Amino acid sequence: MRREIPLILTAIVGITFFIQFFVPHSPMRELSETFSDWYSIISAFAIWLGGLNLMKISFEKVYKKDKDWFFAVTTIVSFFLILIVGLFFSGGRQYLEQGSGYDWLYRNIYSPLSATMFALLAFFVASASYRAFRARNAQATVLLLAAFIVMAGRTPFGDWITIYLPEGWRLSNLSNVIMNYFNVAGQRAIMIGISLGIVSTSLRIILGIERSHLGGE
């Protein structure tokens, strides 16, 4: 029950999607569309599981008066605020429309918080690069130069420091060459490697050889 049924379910769903690609006709097409919807429905429950788990942990923190329990209260209040507004006070299915309560919360709370959180990374990336980018060997030097050319070439500063070169031969052009050719070649090798890895891992999962998603048994 605990292992066999999940293994069978994984195999059935995986094989259906696989066969559907080669036999895009009834009943495989309908079956794969059904499983695709199942995926969406279960994903929604998974997101709710995450939210409820967050609430469970936060309520426990408040109940036990753990360190910083006040911030758990903030998490609970903000979770329920957007939930109640989004479900009951945003016009139902039109919840995303401009002017709805959900949209207001998105524009004035969620969006500034997430954008600033990611913007902060600019500072941490800068300090990390100071440590990582020291030209200790030839390979690190190449990485450093590529990063510098791409960063400088995407700003007016890049063309300004190469202003003595003819137009069309400045750092922005070199940046284009690195992005469009050297970078693409490396990315392509990585992508081909990743796709082979995904194909083999997917086969292992469907055939039941890889079982780490069932708790590593």
Add this chain to the structure above:
Amino acid sequence: MSSEFGVWLAAFFTIGIASFLYKDNPLYKFCESVFVGISAGYWAVALFWENLIAKMFDSLGISYFFGLWPEKGALQDIFSGVWNWNLLHILAGILGIMMLLRLFPKIGWIARWPLSVIVGSTAGLWMITYFQSNFLSQLQKTVVPLFDIGRINELSEIGAAMSEQGRAIPFDAYFAAYLGNLILIFGTLTGLVYFYFSKEHKGVFGKTAKVGIYFLMITFGASFGYTVMSRMSLLIGRLYFLFSTWLGFVN
């Protein structure tokens, strides 16, 4: 200065998160905890309307039954004697509830069933799509002539047009025509050789792999530079919001 409450709230949260640059402080912790709660709630609401309502309640006909949706669903079809594949969405609902049982440690193992559907569909779908889009199409784009004759021929036309404006042909246009394909083929092949671990990286094979490392290093450097630039752009966006939308210093 803005008089909108929403703008002041957004400015407060922007400054609160940015205050982490000084040090970890209560204001940052407050904003961080709001972010955690709001993010979880945001996705819960979005997926409730987009996935649960649209794909389960509507397709089953439950929304129609309660007069919340004009179209009939699988349950109405079944009672009329017509088979509707969407009836199977009841099973997805049951699997979804099984997923929620993860919250109760004693019966949490039941969540493996819906999880196996998610893992199985991802595996089945990605096996084909990645093989097509990342493997076959990337190989197809790599198997090209060493020199791009079309672009080489275009160079003279570009040169004529540029010389009329008193400008020279850009460096990247020359590179694309004469060396572009060569670099793409050579870089991809050497990069792949580096990723081939079934043979010891020695002799010619080892030297080729070493060239591959240099290509990969350029790729990592370029990706890093690009990521930094995108983060910088976000930072500029937030600063612009503070100085323009909120304070009104910049027009």
